[in-house]
Amino acid sequence: NAGVMQNPRHLVRRRGQEARLRCSPMKGHSHVYWYRQLPEEGLKFMVYLQKENIIDESGMPKERFSAEFPKEGPSILRIQQVVRGDSAAYFCASSPGTGGLNEKLFFGSGTQLSVL
Amino acid sequence: AQRVTQPEKLLSVFKGAPVELKCNYSYSGSPELFWYVQYSRQRLQLLLRHISRESIKGFTADLNKGETSFHLKKPFAQEEDSAMYYCALRGTSGSARQLTFGSGTQLTVLP
Numbered sequence: 001n002a003g004v005m006q007n008p009r010h011l012v013r014r015r016g017q018e019a020r021l022r023c024s025p026m027k028g029h030s031h032v033y034w035y036r037q038l039p040e041e042g043l044k045f046m047v048y049l050q051k052e053n054i055i056d057e058s059g060m061p062k063e064r065f066s067a068e069f070p071k072e073g074p075s076i077l078r079i080q081q082v083v084r085g086d087s088a089a090y091f092c093a094s095s096p097g098t099g100g101l102n103e104k105l106f107f108g109s110g111t112q113l114s115v116l
Numbered sequence: 117a118q119r120v121t122q123p124e125k126l127l128s129v130f131k132g133a134p135v136e137l138k139c140n141y142s143y144s145g146s147p148e149l150f151w152y153v154q155y156s157r158q159r160l161q162l163l164l165r166h167i168s169r170e171s172i173k174g175f176t177a178d179l180n181k182g183e184t185s186f187h188l189k190k191p192f193a194q195e196e197d198s199a200m201y202y203c204a205l206r207g208t209s210g211s212a213r214q215l216t217f218g219s220g221t222q223l224t225v226l227p
Contacts, residue, residue: 107161
């Protein structure tokens with residue numbers, strides 16, 4: 001099991017372009033979480049998805065940001081018309097979704113987005 | 117709202133010395149508390165959680181509900197403990213199920 005895979009590791013975009021970040025959860029995991037880490041800050045929750053459903057997007061900016069987790073394929077975090085303030089490390093985590101006290105999150109290595 | 121505070125951004129100790137990484141939280145209820153660690157060039161990974169009452173790599177953490185703290189302790193630090201440590205909280209209802217992280221403490225263990 002390769003673990004949670006995120007790509008690309010580094011993404012450079014110019015202001016106004018679109019950024020697409022991919023996350024493949026661990027095998028057998030049906031729940032995906034996206035977190036953002038701004039410089040000098042902790043990880044901030046953005047969105048929680050199950051296959052084909054957004055469960056909680058309370059941490060997602062209202063504009064330009066969207067996320068999906070289709071039936072087939074990776075979860076995608078999409079940022080339209082990027083601005084310099086979007087520069088951050090974006091981490092994805094997955095869990096089996098059993099919901100019990102022993103539920104653990106497994107993190108990917110993150111995507112470092114740099115907006116020029 | 118739930119919040120996690122790690123007051124120390126940087127912490128340096130000598131090898132063999134005791135180490136304590138502080139974590140305070142605010143949550144109106146009974147949260148689940150965790151410590152995550154990120155070693156250099158590695159992924160964030162779970163170190164320990166309060167419900168397990170376990171000791172991992174010599175680290176322990178006790179949930180103090182009176183002081184709303186969950187400090188991470190190790191009696192004798194090792195150089196390989198140098199890493200970024202994050203305290204995290206997970207609420208027990210609704211959208212609070214997602215983890216809230218502190219801003220992290222970079223621990224450096226000096227030889």
